[in-house]
Amino acid sequence: MIEVKDLKKSFEDKAILKGISTYFEPGKTNLVIGTSGSGKTVFVKCLVGLLQPTSGSVFYDGIEFTALSNREKKQIRTKIGMLFQGSALFDSMTVEENVMFPLNMFTNLTAKEKLNRVNFCLERVNLVGANKKFPGEISGGMMKRVGIARAIVLNPKYLFCDEPNSGLDPQTSLRIDDLLSDITHEYQMITIINTHDMNSVMGMGEKVVFLHQGYKEWEGSSQEILHTDNELLYNFIFASEFLKQLRKGITNSTPLIKPDK
Amino acid sequence: MKFFYHFGRYVLMMRDMFSIPENYRMYSKELFRQMNGIGIGSLIIVGVISLFVGAVTALQFSYQLGSTFFPEYMIGFIVRDTMIIELAPTLSGLVLAGKVGSNVAGELGTMRISEQIDALEIMGVNPQGYLVMPKILGAIFIVPPLIVLSAMLGIFGGYLAAENYGISPANYQKGLLYLFDPFNVVIMTVKSVIFAFLIASVACYQGFFVKGGALDIGKASTRAVVFSSILVIFFDYIVALVMT
Ligand SMILES: Nc1ncnc2c1ncn2[C@@H]1O[C@H](COP(=O)(O)OP(=O)(O)OP(=O)(O)O)[C@@H](O)[C@H]1O
Ligand SMILES: [Mg+2]
Secondary structure, three states, rough: OOEEEEEEEOOOEEEEEEEEEEEEEOEEEEEEEEEOOOHHHHHHHHOOOOOOOEEEEEEEOOEEHHHHHHHHHOOOOOEEEOOOOOOOOOOOOOHHHHHHHHHHHHHOOOOHHHHHHHHHHEEEEEHHHHOOHHHHOOOOHHHHHHHHHHHHOOOOEEEEEEEEOOOOOOOHEEEEEHHHHHHHHHHHOOOEEOOHHHHHHHHOEEEEEEEOOOEEEEEEHHHHHOOOOOOOHHHOOOOHHHHHHHHHHHHHHOOOOOOOO | HHHHHEEEEEHHHHOOOOOOOOHHHHHHHHHHHHHHHHHHHHHHHHHHHHHHHHHHHHHHHHHHOOOOOOOOHHHHHHHHHHHHHHHHHHHHHHHHHHHHHHHHHHHHHHHHOOOOHHHHHHHHHOOOHHHHHHHHHHHHHHHHHHHHHHHHHHHHHHHHHHHHHHHHHHOHHHHHHHHOOHHHHHHHHHHHHHHHHHHHHHHHHHHHHOOHHHHHHHHHHHHHHHHHHHHHHHHHHHHHHHHO
């Protein structure tokens, strides 16, 4: 379990996260949602230690990660897989080399075993046959998927995905969501996904944390979202008239709150 | 004040690059990749420049000494010593500061901005160890041979120019062997190692800590070239002061 206690992060005097506490359980798909600029990326980067929180702490299975030395953090990080919002592929390496990199660095598998594993992961993200291409030669959505393949190649215990399906078409997007929730259940991973894709939220959100203006405004499951009486959440999720009607059709109820004030 | 901030961060970067490699094969692969990039990649420009600098040195001295009573073979002697002590290390140093400096700072800067360095860190790889150290070590291994080659090419360029000017090859060769002091080669080697370290480490520092966007990568590259060029000249002077 990953626990977050009163996490705060400011840049100079600009407070981005103003005290967030929550927890993420294994075998569940945890989603972090919020408007653009609400601090989802900052939040995840604080969790993995790429940003030093201004105050507060993060516990990985009971170990206070934020208090560890760099060397001790490295131990935990070998169990972390992360997809960056901008993919962060190594552009001097091909797709295959990118996905193989963690295997080369941290395993003693034979060349053939490594290649099999790489191809298996590439297949799961629907990228068969792109092995020899360089990041500069593939589309943004493909880069995202290579990033996911690289993040899961070592079967991480903790998986962080910063907007795994922004820039993907709905079908590929769904496939990625299925993949992420499958491996989460299969390997009992602790998966944390940043998104503002409503399909993902409703389709796979076993736990959803809604960030708003630096605070955790709401948390619960996607089912609970349908019946929420939180006005901010309601307006955020059911932004369009279409979605509002859709929700009405499903739940057969008008919201308790007055929509759009 | 700013100076101490940067110097401190530079020292910390150097300290952090010493850690046990996560995987020796990957690190040595990266080392060879860097040696190849720095060495082979700079071969042509260093070669061409050295050849011509040697030739110009021979020509200028032949011209200036032509009307005096200096023996012809002095040309070989002069070209040899100026190339070995000063021109080969310093000129190659400046050329490498430009080429390697901007290259390395650009590469690391791009990796920083596009979060590739963060990606390494998240995997549990020490980015200073995997990215910075092979560049500095690679430079230290490959620059000295490059500078020896530069000196040899310079002397050969001098030979061609002298012959063209009408100095007999036999006399030029006699000059090459005249009063040879092996200590000069030691000076050259010391200079090359120091320059290699300065160029690579300054460029790594500038690239590694880039903040902002693509524009800042360009600025970092420029700073890498400017600072390492100045440091090359400055340490050229220091070495000369200390060793002669
Ligand atoms: N290194 C930084 N220095 C200063 N401010 C920063 C830094 N990183 C992020 N911010 C600020 O933090 C806020 C939250 O940014 P963040 O990237 O976390 O948003 P986000 O929720 O991920 O948005 P998006 O959905 O667009 O990715 C922004 O206002 C941004 O300007
Ligand atoms: Mg973001």
